[in-house]
Amino acid sequence: MTRPIIVWFRQDLRIADNPALAAAYESGAPVLPLYILDDETPGEWQPGGASRWWLHHSLASLSASLGKLGVPLILRRGKAEEVLDQLIGETDATGVYWNRCYEPFAITRDKAIKATLQEIDIEAKSFNASLLVEPWEVRSKSGTPFKVFTPFWKTVRSQLTFDLPLPAPTILTPSENIPFSDQLDDWLLTPTSPDWAAGFGAQWTPGEAGAVNQFVAFLDAGIAGYAQGRDRPDRENVSRLSPHLHWGEISPRQIVAALDERHGTDKDREKFIAELGWREFSYHLLYQAPDLPHKNFRAEFDTFPWARDQDLLSRWQRGETGYPIVDAGMRQLWHTGWMHNRVRMIVASFLVKHLLQPWQDGAAWFWDTLVDADLASNSASWQWVAGCGADAAPYFRVFNPVLQGKKFDPDGLYVKKWVPELADVPAVSVHAPLEMAVPPAGYPAPIIELSVGRNRALAAYETMKVEAEV
DNA sequence: TTTTGAGTTGTTCGA
DNA sequence: GTCGAACAACTCAAA
Numbered sequence: 001m002t003r004p005i006i007v008w009f010r011q012d013l014r015i016a017d018n019p020a021l022a023a024a025y026e027s028g029a030p031v032l033p034l035y036i037l038d039d040e041t042p043g044e045w046q047p048g049g050a051s052r053w054w055l056h057h058s059l060a061s062l063s064a065s066l067g068k069l070g071v072p073l074i075l076r077r078g079k080a081e082e083v084l085d086q087l088i089g090e091t092d093a094t095g096v097y098w099n100r101c102y103e104p105f106a107i108t109r110d111k112a113i114k115a116t117l118q119e120i121d122i123e124a125k126s127f128n129a130s131l132l133v134e135p136w137e138v139r140s141k142s143g144t145p146f147k148v149f150t151p152f153w154k155t156v157r158s159q160l161t162f163d164l165p166l167p168a169p170t171i172l173t174p175s176e177n178i179p180f181s182d183q184l185d186d187w188l189l190t191p192t193s194p195d196w197a198a199g200f201g202a203q204w205t206p207g208e209a210g211a212v213n214q215f216v217a218f219l220d221a222g223i224a225g226y227a228q229g230r231d232r233p234d235r236e237n238v239s240r241l242s243p244h245l246h247w248g249e250i251s252p253r254q255i256v257a258a259l260d261e262r263h264g265t266d267k268d269r270e271k272f273i274a275e276l277g278w279r280e281f282s283y284h285l286l287y288q289a290p291d292l293p294h295k296n297f298r299a300e301f302d303t304f305p306w307a308r309d310q311d312l313l314s315r316w317q318r319g320e321t322g323y324p325i326v327d328a329g330m331r332q333l334w335h336t337g338w339m340h341n342r343v344r345m346i347v348a349s350f351l352v353k354h355l356l357q358p359w360q361d362g363a364a365w366f367w368d369t370l371v372d373a374d375l376a377s378n379s380a381s382w383q384w385v386a387g388c389g390a391d392a393a394p395y396f397r398v399f400n401p402v403l404q405g406k407k408f409d410p411d412g413l414y415v416k417k418w419v420p421e422l423a424d425v426p427a428v429s430v431h432a433p434l435e436m437a438v439p440p441a442g443y444p445a446p447i448i449e450l451s452v453g454r455n456r457a458l459a460a461y462e463t464m465k466v467e468a469e470v
Numbered sequence: 471t472t473t474t475g476a477g478t479t480g481t482t483c484g485a
Numbered sequence: 486g487t488c489g490a491a492c493a494a495c496t497c498a499a500a
Contacts, residue, residue, distance in 0.1 A: 140497085140498055140499080141498075141499065141500095142498075142499080144497095144498090146497085146498085147496080147497060147498090148476090148477065148496080148497055148498075149477085149478070150476080150477065150478085151476095151477095151497075151498055151499085231479075274478090278478085298496095341479090342479075345479065349480095384478090384479095391477070391478085391496095391497090393478085393479080393480085394477095394480090394492085394493080394494090395492095395493090396480080396481080396491095396492050396493080397479090397480045397481075397492095398480075398481075399479090399480070399481085400480080400481065400482095403480085403481075404480090454481085
């Protein structure tokens with residue numbers, strides 16, 4: 001009897017360009033694909049509601065793909081090290097292969113597992129499947145990790161070389177005894193009552209095939225004009241690949257390798273690749289500051305006078321702030337599990353600056369409601385907006401939601417799509433409906449006057465400065 | 471070690 | 486209405 005190799009899937013839910021799967025295949029041994037639902041190890045950073053919806057459908061897709069190659073995906077629930085130990089006992093596996101994750105809890109867990117496996121003579125191999133460059137590989141000339149994006153990206157981009165993406169295996173050998181698997185439906189990853197994810201299916205196709213289709217659609221119609229159009233939530237110039245990237249249904253390497261002169265201008269392509277660069281930079285930051293999800297990257301913000309208020313937070317979450325572009329974004333998030341990047345900046349700035357709510361509260365809401373919730377990107381981006389992050393927006397940069405709306409959604413099409421109360425308002429008034437002679441019925445009054453919020457935020461930053469001098 | 475140049479995404483004010 | 490300057494100083498990265 002030939003002993004199998006376990007391929008432990010995590011955030012790499014694809015069969016093409018999957019180094020761990022390819023290595024197991026090339027070994028010639030039977031392949032035992034495994035996914036473990038481990039809600040214990042991540043603690044509060046276990047996948048949120050929207051992410052679990054995505055995970056359910058992505059696992060169904062992966063399971064079908066592997067089934068076609070001749071091997072069933074084994075689903076198990078529990079603490080990863082215990083599940084692995086159990087499964088090795090059941091199957092007499094000789095090795096466990098996986099692709100690396102970079103969340104602090106995952107790094108700790110995987111290191112321990114690797115050490116344990118090696119002690120009992122089980123081969124443990126890990127690979128890079130998710131990043132263009134691993135967080136510890138990039139260093140400034142003085143040997144320190146980067147804290148500023150531009151020099152980080154110049155370094156990475158100029159040295160960016162990699163092997164061509166790996167092809168998907170065409171057939172795999174199953175282990176002789178197929179171990180028990182949980183039923184995906186029993187994991188209850190999708191919501192039932194209420195089914196807040198009802199609209200997600202119309203928007204998204206989780207899984208590797210859906211990721212490829214989304215990428216092709218972007219190459220065909222979205223990337224031309226990306227450099228300018230990416231800021232316009234009323235247009236289709238963004239890739240919408242973030243959830244697919246988060247779950248590893250497509251790799252950044254596959255994306256970069258596929259781009260050529262047929263796809264937009266040089267500028268469009270470089271701008272798009274630089275956005276992948278921000279994803280890389282976020283991982284670089286999380287690796288050097290494992291407490292990034294909680295703690296201000298810049299310590300002087302520890303004295304910042306946040307004014308936590310559950311009512312203000314709730315109204316922001318529900319999209320009832322009285323500022324159309326903010327409310328449109330929050331409602332798009334709730335209904336589709338996703339928000340346009342420009343609008344994310346606007347709603348985040350509004351929560352943190354105009355409403356003085358702690359960035360961690362906004363990050364927690366995003367974590368639960370985004371299908372692309374990613375610990376590195378989410379933490380780094382919220383800190384960037386709040387001003388406490390690496391290379392952050394300066395404190396006096398307070399986004400004005402009315403001006404931002406007029407600039408980036410000039411015809412109000414985005415707002416009207418998500419805020420039906422404003423559907424009949426003329427375009428000139430859609431971002432400031434309260435200025436109309438007869439304001440539209442049913443739309444909330446502004447939660448705070450902009451100049452009041454702005455001045456309060458600037459004053460809050462002043463107090464921080466004074467305390468630093470004391 | 472010291473110096474130098476530079477730093478995602480903006481707003482407001484006043485000429 | 487348009488346009489440039491002010492907003493503030495600090496840290497990072499490289500020479």
